[in-house]
Amino acid sequence: MLIDANNLALTLSGQSILADVNLHMKKGDVYGLLGPNGAGKSTTIALLLGLYQADRGELQLFNQQSPDLAAIRRRIGVMPEFAGFYEWMNARDYLIWYAGFYGGMQTTPDTLLQRVGLSTVGNKPIKQFSRGMTQRLALERALVHGPELLILDEPTNGLDPRGRREIHDLLIDLAEQEHVGILLCTHLLDDVERLCSRIGIIDGGRSVFEDSLEDLLQDTGKPRYRLHMTSVPEGHPLPPEIRLINKEGSWWNFEIDLPTAMDIGRVWINLLEHGWSFDEVGVKKNTLEDHYLSLTGVSAATLREKVA
Amino acid sequence: MKTTKLLLVTILLLSSGLATAASIQLQVQPESANPSHPTMGDWMHFNSVISNTGSKPIEGLVAWISLVEVTPGKEQPMDLEDWSAHKAVTGTTLKPGEALKTQWPMRLIQSGDYRIVISATDRNNSTVFTSPTLQFHVSQKPVVESTRILPVAIGIPLLIAGLLGVRKYRGHHKTS
């Protein structure tokens, strides 16, 4: 296992930041770490990197209980959310300098720069780089020593669609060909769906879900229907078996508890009797976003308030 | 009789005039601890005694020190601004026979030949009384030399500014 974290808890300045976090990752996994803002994702990453010490719980990195931090860090590459550099240096010099902490580069600076599409700007001062170029350089900084585990916080921030695709391809290649474990912290669910084999969701400092992405998406849960509304009654009272999930334009998404599939007709009649009218019905396929929203505190209740 | 009366009146008039004129006597001596070969930057002190040699009290006495350069070719009165902070005594009253002792400190700012004199007058007198003058020579002193300082003080910042300029030029040249 690359990461084996169980029941991690952390208090900072008297405030409980993490209460019960679990994270399990093996070689070659691409693990998506999701959660609302302030859930504790970045704190979890900081804890994994040894920047904090957990108050409770167990943490093993590379199967070591009490690792030598320096030795562990040699095997990890980190791309923080806000990529900062020494702007008077150029990209080539910066990578050579940074690789010095790891005993030097495994390949030439030009090869590394080429991998992220920066080979033509290696001699340019970093202060002249665009946001996207800085992001690429930050990714290459994380890879400069050939790590076994890559921890990325919003790696495609500031990249155009082509750039994002290139980074995706690189990460997939790293995971599949070189069996690098990748821990990806991002808000972009598209990225997670494309890249990740496992996901973990944190909410309020606790792990609320951890499993393979495939298993999550196959869990259809309760049936969901989309109705194209033509009129909505004032106060829109709903029958008890119907729960409003969210609203997308004039399409309203409902979750419905049905004893049998045949009861769906009775549900529509019930809605019509309550003053709802609609001209189209569809089945709502559960996306990652739907699961995420249902698992985290951004719940139907919150959305119901928003649509009312 | 007439002549005698005229003579008496004249004598009276003269003596009353003499009796109303205050008489101030001034003496000045260098302090014994003064350097024997004064140099620029040294301090010297002069001690004066101002005496009321008249029969009436002196009121509103003002006494001051003056400095004159007498270096051949550079003769001029000196502004005591940098030389001394104690330039005068004022408002003193001296009874007949009373004397006022004053010390006058002075820092020797410039090399050359100089004379000092103490002058005094009072509220009711139109005459200015002076002491005898004291002459002294102030020697040149080796102090901070502009010939050493100027090249360093101007040269080093210029060198660093030049380095900055070269660095900037090379930076532009590289990226263009």
Place this chain on the structure above:
Amino acid sequence: MNPVTLIAQKERSALLQNQRGLVWLLAYAGILSAFALLLISNRELSLLDNAQVVYMMAGTVTAAGALIAVIMGADAYAGERERGTLVPLLTAPVSTGELLMGKALGLVSAWGIMYLLAFPYLWSVGAGGQNLGQAIFYLGLFGTPVVLGFGYLAMALSARSGSVMSSLLTSLIVLLFSASPLLVGPGLRNSTIGKTLDAVNPFSGALNTFDAVIIDSDPFTGQLARLFLVLIWLGLMFAFARISARRPVFR
């Protein structure tokens, strides 16, 4: 190359290769040049003898060194955090002690440059006078721990606060407080409070040593108590920095 050397190398390049870094060197030279030019243009100052001038120049160099140390120290952790370069350092295989030593070596390099740059100025105002060699020696011996101590103080505050502004302001206040006995008149300095402050103040310790050695030609043995004072100051500030740098604010 070991991490300490790598970090020190980066700090040096920030000073000398960065345009902004060279500007501080120009400002420092400007201060010394202004003082030297004042000596020859102002009548009263031009009467000062060489020893007095060398003493004043040595004091100015120490004060400028302490100021630069405070600025560099305040930037050491908080500046890196604000620019987003601290996390890459903290997540590299570098211990917190190595990071601190690298930063300190960078500061020593800056002080070294200032010290060397002071030589021509000291020579220009002091050659032909007394104790120029002693002045240079004691400036190094006493100036270095005083300057480095202020640097460590600023680094400690920088690591704790995560804010350049707050750590710089606090360090400057401490520096000004240390320099205050020299700004107030001799009357206050000779009071009980003034004398007590003089006895524990490393800045005063250095300047009083310069006075004793350069002007009064006192021997080395007479400076041991003050040397002890400045070394204690350095030790205390190093300990403060070491403890603070173990868990610097990085978010």
